[in-house]
Amino acid sequence: MYIYIDESGDLGFSSKSTKYFVVAALVTEDKLRIEKCITKVRKERLPTKYKKISELKYHNSNGVVRRRILQCIAKTDSGIAYAVLRKRQVYENLRTKPNILYNFLCGYMIGNIFRKYHINNKVEIIVDRSLTGINREAFDEYVGYRALMSKAEIFDPDYLEIRHVDSAQDKCIQMVDFVVGAIARNYEHEDSSFYEIIDEKVEIALDFFKGKIK
Known part of the structure; x- marks a missing residue:
């Protein structure tokens, strides 16, 4: 099983900050099928500028590219999980602790994934x-703890591996970037046009602090 994680938004609280912070995961046992999405889209007729950049990302792609990527993901045997933080509801004493907020969101999401997928x-x-804002050592320790403490079936800690990779070298991380971008747009701009493409693949949706949606 592979769980790919990415984020959208920021954990700042200034007037220029995003209203929401989203972390999302793409869950699959067949990463090759996910990787083929990027390869497939790159082989299609694209504007010259997309053929010159080394990494396709949600923010530097137009609507056509976004739809093609998301439609390809929607056809794969994978699942999507996400957690969204409504930042205006965050307690004052936590607003200066981005690592704690980030680790909590990811850890809670991972715990739900382990329970959902047994x-x-x-x-x-x-x-x-x-x-x-991620402290890798603290992140690995906390996320690993939440995974092991979840109510999943008996799980050997030696089975768990957490890796931090260069997104330019990992096509699946590039794919989850499009996923989290679509989810964030649904909240931040109230535009569900991209999210609707992957909606049926969403198996876990956590809204802080409204509760669990799925």
């Missing part, structure tokens, strides 16, 4: 190493 064999959690 994980009892080898699992890799792959994270974009460029994620903002």
Whole structure:
């Protein structure tokens, strides 16, 4: 089992900050099928500028590319989980502790994934190493703890591996970037046009502090 994690938004609280912070996961046992989405889209007729950049990302792609990527993901045998933080509801004493907020969101989401999928064999959690405000050691320790403390079936801690990778070198991390971008747009801009493409793949949706949606 592979769990790919990415984020959208920021954990700042200034007037220029985003209203929401979203972390999302793409869960699959067939990462090759996910990787083929990028390869497939790159082979299609694209504007020249997309053929020159080394990494396709949600923010630097137009609507056509976003739809093609998301439609391809929607056809794969994978699941999507996400947690969204409504930042205006965050307590004042936590607003200066982005690492705690980030680890809690990811850890809570991972715990739900382990319960949902009854994980009892080898699992890799792959994270974009460029994620903002992340303390890798603290992240690995907390997320690992939440995974092991979840109510999943008996799970051997030796089966868990957490890796921080360069997104430019990992096509599946690039895919989850499009997923979390679509989810964030649904909240931040109240535009569900991209989210609707992947809605049926969403198996876990956690809204802080409204509660669990799925």
